Amino acid sequence: ESWLEQIMFEIEENYWPTQPDSLSGSDLLERNPEETNPAQKADDTGKTERIYRSTLPETPKEKDYDVVIVTCCGDGEENLREMIRDFRRTLPCSTRVINLREFPFGGGCLGCLSCAVTGKCVYKDGFDTYLREEIQSGDAIVYAFSIENHYAHSTMKEYDDRQFCNGHRTVTQGSPVAYLISGDYSRERNLQMVVEARSEVGGNYLAGVATDEGDTAGAIQALADHLIFALEHKACRPMNFYGVGGTKIFRDLIYTMQGLMKADHKFYKEHGIYDDFPQKNRGTIWKMKLVGGLLAVPAVQEKMKGQLSGVIVEPYRKVIAGEESGAQAEEQRDNQK
Structure with a gap:
């Protein structure tokens, strides 16, 4: 027991990282006002929260593009709401905001594989038609959400699951995607992998991710500029490991299950995805x-x-x-x- 106490003492005294900025709410109030970031506030637990206010000027909508912003923004998500507002202001083209919380989802994906044969979802809530006509019809898609439990709100997860009505078909290939994320994105390694891998496997150009961790206005402006550049120049990049590996996994899967995944098999044949089989x-x-x-x-x-x-x-x-x-x-x- 004494040996364990000595080890713990050594860790606390010599190795445990100190957090001078992780002060309680009362500590923040007692600090010099000039040293306190006016764009931060402390909650009941003493955790500081970054506050962002829309600052970017309105830009004339001179570009003929249709950018769809898919979000799950809810009450109390002021940062995300202000980020979306700034992004729409500075983007020189029209935008449409689709809040997934407002869509009447009938439920999550059942895994019934009805769509694998017919291409139609078994639910009668119209999501498959809504997805194709309102969201995937845009020239670019921007996903906007606040980080919750290392991902996003449950409606975003439901949206992801219900996209299985597209099977394994890269129906938005060639169109750029971007992200507006409120939260500690730099610490979410798994989420970073998901964001990159989804664009790679889907054949989408990832224009970037803007967060509220630092210079939020600058990040939003840079993202808007990069997205417009990608649209104007039809930007694309060679697939990395996620793209190549994911595509080959789905290719082998669909070829094996072509009797069931008829819509996917037809799509893969038409788009030459089977052409790189090493057996040929x-x-x-x-x-x-x-x-x-x-x-x-x-x-x-x-x-x-x-x-x-x-x-x-x-x-x-x-x-x-x-x-x-x-x-x-x-x-x-x-x-x-």
Whole structure:
């Protein structure tokens, strides 16, 4: 027991991180007013809450885009409401706000797989039609929510589940997405992964995430600028591990379950998602068998020693050479002008 007490004492004295700003409400009141952030207040537990007020000016709506803001903003979420207001002000195009709390959901996804065959949800609340005609019809989708229990309000989760009426089809592929999030997003590693992976697997360009953790107005302005840039230039980026891995998982799943997932199977065939099956590369497979047989010979092994790395990077050399020649041609055109 004395040994344990000594260990705990050492931890508290030498290793336990101090939090000088985590003061109680009375402590905050006793501090110098000039040292207290006027954009913060303390709740009953002593936790400081960031207060954001809309500050960005109104921007003329000169761009012909339809941006849909999907939110689950409720009473008491002033920060999120002000963030949405600022975002709509500074975005130079029309926006529509859809509050999921106002939709009469009949319930969550039942997992009945009725939509897998017909493409229609078994619920009669009209959500599948509403989703396709009111939300997915926009040029871009912006999700806005406050962090609750490491995610969002339950209506956002219900919205996610009910989107299974689209099966595993990337129906919004090519359209950008963005997020307005109120809360400690920088500490929510799992939520960050969900945000990135959803856009990657869905084939959507992630224009960014604006939060109220720091310079909220600056983050909102940057997000609006980036979203408009993505719309104007049809921005896209190569898939990362989430996108490639997720797509292949769904590809293999739908190919195996094509008898049941008929709508998904038809979509995957029409969009060439099955085209990268490694089983179809019969020529490459036989070439590798030949190379493997040759490398089994000791004399060939000795001759090929040190050359394998050059073979591996050869495709990248071609790409780099092409980029360099393109840059040189562009430079010559500029010089001629």
